[in-house]
């Protein structure tokens with residue numbers, strides 16, 4: 001599949017079942033234009049539809065940025081009515097968060113600002129390079145986060161830090177982001193892609209239906225009460241016990257061999 005502003009590579013760098021999607025406008029610090037938006041949705045839809053692909057990694061081209069935000073030049077003279085009538089940016093959430101049921105990882109390799117930070121937070125988890133910088137600097141432009149930043153950042157790092165970042169536009173470095181639980185771990189920039197692909201390959205080697213179920217359960221913790229979430233977890237667990245991969249997984253353990261997954 002060929003794109004103008006991104007690249008998408010199934011079985012990336014020899015990692016079977018892992019799709020690497022790269023934002024590829026390094027001169028504009030991978031700013032998220034409407035073309036990027038459409039192409040990302042197409043790439044994620046293809047990843048979701050391809051039965052051979054089990055986990056994706058999203059990163060940014062170049063050494064400076066994952067994505068420095070929504071494209072300010074494109075937004076600067078757009079009338080308010082168009083933002084409202086197009087329901088600007090709602091498609092990201094519906095496609096990247098809801099339609100994409102398979103797991104995916106954000107490998108943040110520099111600036112993740114505004115929409116870039118929000119995009120990273122839509123991933124199932126974030127791995128950061130040591131030069132990563134996260135921020136919601138929209139206040140400096142006379143606006144505010146519009147793609148979930150005020151909600152996801154607050155849930156991830158708590159009110160005080162999220163509030164301070166939104167009100168001051170301050171960027172948070174990688175070490176602080178790890179301490180604040182925004183990212184899983186920090187690795188040297190040169191090792192970031194290999195680390196994220198390795199993590200994705202590990203996930204891709206697991207029983208695929210169980211991977212989707214685990215993702216669904218953890219995400220439910222953000223949407224449900226504890227009681228509802230625990231009931232939902234129990235029901236999904238019970239459904240998984242009927243799967244062929246459960247029979248295979250338990251037999252493989254007892255027979256001391258690797259499981260061979262069917263994804264059913």
Ligand code: HXC
Pocket residue numbers: 027028029031032068069070071072073088089111113114115116137138141144145146147
């Ligand atoms: C369009 C951008 C851009 C952006 C950078 N560029 N960020 N273009 N949209 N968000 C472009 C610059 O215009 C410049 O192009 C080139 O990338 C390099 O950027 P510089 O500013 O020269 O680099 P540097 O001095 O290193 O500063 C890096 C930076 C700064 C600190 C990241 O670029 C910056 O502050 N960017 C904006 C960050 C931001 O405010 N993001 C939030 C956007 S609003 P030229 O052609 O001049 O070389 C948002 C809202 C989401 O995301 C919700 C909407 C609903």
